[in-house]
Amino acid sequence: MFAYRAARFLPNKLITALINRRSLSREEVQRLAEQREAIWYIEEEDPIEISQCYTGTGERLFDGYPMEFSPARPFVIEIEDGHIVGPNAVVFSEDHQVVIESIRSEEFDLNLLKRPDDLHVPPSVFAIFIRRLLNIYSYTAPYYEEDCVFPLISPDASYYHWVVEYLPKLRLLEHYERQTGRTPTVLVESQPRDFVRQSLHLAGVDPLRYREWTNVERRVKRLVLPIHQLQGLKNRAPHRSRYDPSRTGLEWVRTRMRSNISDGNTGGKERIYVSRQKVQSSRSRKVANYDALVELLRDYGFTTYVLEELTFEEQVELFADADIVMGPHGAGLVNMLFANDPLVIELLPEYKKTPYFYYISDMFDFEYEPIVSSTTDGDLLVDIPDLRSRLNALGI
Incomplete structure (x- = not known):
C-alpha cells in the first residue's frame, strides 16, 4: 500500500x-x-x-x-x-x-x-x-x-x-x-x-x-x-500483452524431457481428455455438464486424466503417446509439447479466449481446433450435439 x-x-x-x-x-x-x-x-x-x-x-x-x-x-x-x-x-x-x-x-x-x-x-x-x-x-x-x-x-x-x-x-x-x-x-x-x-x-x-x-x-x-x-497475454487488453516466445527454447524442453523417458511411449495412440474437475480455484473452468461430456468422449475413444494425480514424468510419457489432446483452457494443455504431432482441441470459455495454446500449436504445426463454450458461474457448458458434429467433421 x-x-x-x-x-x-x-x-x-x-x-x-x-x-x-x-x-x-x-x-x-x-x-x-x-x-x-x-x-x-x-x-x-x-x-x-x-x-x-x-x-x-x-x-x-x-x-x-x-x-x-x-x-x-x-x-x-x-x-x-x-x-x-x-x-x-x-x-x-x-x-x-x-x-x-x-x-x-x-x-x-x-x-x-x-x-x-x-x-x-x-x-x-x-x-x-x-x-x-x-x-x-x-x-x-x-x-x-x-x-x-x-x-x-x-x-x-x-x-x-x-x-x-x-x-x-x-x-x-x-x-x-x-x-x-x-x-x-x-x-x-x-x-x-x-x-x-x-x-x-x-x-x-x-x-x-x-x-x-x-x-x-x-x-x-x-x-x-x-x-x-x-x-x-492480457485477456482484457490484448494489445498490451507481453509475449516473447522462444521456439528453440520450447524445442529444447521437449527434446530433453522426451529423451529421458522410457522407450516405447511415442506411438501416437492416446486420445487424452485433460480434466479440470478437481481443480481448487475460483476460476476452475470445470465443465458443468461433465457427465454428458465424458459419455460422449467415451464413444470416440478418449480417456480422461486428472494430471494433478500424475508425476511430471508420467505426464511426459502420457503425452508422448498422444494422438489427440483435448481439454478446457488450462495449464495442463501445455503438455502438448511432449507429443509428436497431435490434434489439439481446446474448450474455450466465452469470457476467456486467450491464445496461449494456439500459439504453441501454431509454432509446432500442430492441428488446432478451438471450441468456444457458454459458461455458468465460470464453468463451461459444452454443447454436446455440436461437439459430436465437430468431432465427426474432424474424422475422429
Whole structure:
C-alpha cells in the first residue's frame, strides 16, 4: 500500500530519477557484461509469425493479440558480487542496482521505465518497482554464501509459466557451463512444488545440485543470470500483452524431457481428455455438464486424466503417446509439447479466449481446433450435439 501511494503522489520526474539511478535495464546489463566479457549468447532465433485462427463455424478468434514476434536473442550473464533479495529472488548488482531482468511482471515491461519520456506508466507499475527498491538497504550478508549461483525461482504459481518460461533457462545454464567450465548451484523456491522438483530431475539436474531459497539476502561471488522471456497475454487488453516466445527454447524442453523417458511411449495412440474437475480455484473452468461430456468422449475413444494425480514424468510419457489432446483452457494443455504431432482441441470459455495454446500449436504445426463454450458461474457448458458434429467433421 505504501509503495502504491508513493508511486501515485510522488512527482513523475522524481520517480523517474530514482528508477534511472537505482536500476539496470536489459540493455544496460548486457552492455556492462559485454565490457567485462561476462556474457554468453546462443543462436539468434528466426521471427515467428502466427497464422489467423478460426473456429469450425468460421468465427475469427484472438483479434487484437500480437501475431508477429521477433524473439530476443537468448543470453546468460555473470554478475560479480551480486545480491539476491526477497521472496521472489530479485537480483541486485555490486553497486546495489536492481537488475530489471530478474523481475517478472506481466503488467508492464519494466525496462521501459528507463525511457519513460512520452510513456504513460500506471501507478501500479511504479509501485512494483518501488517495492523492490525498498529491499536495497537491508543487506546483511557479510560474506559470499555461494561462489556461483543460478537463480531459477518462479513467482508465478502456474505450471504453464514454469514450463515455458523457466525450464528453457536450463539450456542457458548448460551453455554457460560449457563456456566457463563452472558448475553453478541452482537456486530453487523454498519447499519446491512437486512439478518443479520432478521436472528438474527429468531434465537432468541432480537434487544435490540445487539449494532452496530461504527468502532472505544472499551474497554471491558469481551470480549467473539468464534472459527472462516472459510469455503473458492480457485477456482484457490484448494489445498490451507481453509475449516473447522462444521456439528453440520450447524445442529444447521437449527434446530433453522426451529423451529421458522410457522407450516405447511415442506411438501416437492416446486420445487424452485433460480434466479440470478437481481443480481448487475460483476460476476452475470445470465443465458443468461433465457427465454428458465424458459419455460422449467415451464413444470416440478418449480417456480422461486428472494430471494433478500424475508425476511430471508420467505426464511426459502420457503425452508422448498422444494422438489427440483435448481439454478446457488450462495449464495442463501445455503438455502438448511432449507429443509428436497431435490434434489439439481446446474448450474455450466465452469470457476467456486467450491464445496461449494456439500459439504453441501454431509454432509446432500442430492441428488446432478451438471450441468456444457458454459458461455458468465460470464453468463451461459444452454443447454436446455440436461437439459430436465437430468431432465427426474432424474424422475422429
